[in-house]
Amino acid sequence: AQTVTQSQPEMSVQEAETVTLSCTYDTSESNYYLFWYKQPPSRQMILVIRQEAYKQQNATENRFSVNFQKAAKSFSLKISDSQLGDTAMYFCAFNHGGATNKLIFGTGTLLAVQP
């Protein structure tokens, strides 16, 4: 069974600094997708970035980038120039597609950006 592990329950960063959130996963699949979702206090789930496993190039979206290490089954999120609006719970998620196409989520990391 696929599992997603986020070992940092809480993190804090100063505004304008850079922070990295960790995620590891376990799967026997060779092709799959990985995601980072943001859940601000409003509780809305917002897709931040996604990575296709067969693509070696790390995905980037503005201030957000990932470090995807397929052999190590590691998928970390780097947030550059942190902003107060980045304060949220961040979930790492896995999807290998197939018939279910379900997202499997980690337990989340609560990120607080301090002014």
Place this chain on the structure above:
Amino acid sequence: DSGVTQTPKHLITATGQRVTLRCSPRSGDLSVYWYQQSLDQGLQFLIQYYNGEERAKGNILERFSAQQFPDLHSELNLSSLELGDSALYFCASSVQPGVYYEQYFGPGTRLTVT
């Protein structure tokens, strides 16, 4: 705003009762997913529908059921409610069920069972 709507936003009910949560997917999306977010179970997949047909089941209790109607909206029915069913229930939708298609999440329905 993802384009996915869920009603009601909040629901407070007593143990043993039955409730219905409603979801309208984004225009053009054929696939609907239900997820439950609770303190002890985290975020977990419940069930998926595609164009009116059940496509996949996750950790959905037998007391829970769902359906997707011809107009593509979906309802999640929770019966014989227990305190542990208190959670945030999300609906998500995608154009097709494949992994290539992003799932867009609704704002959720917060269920409190007292």
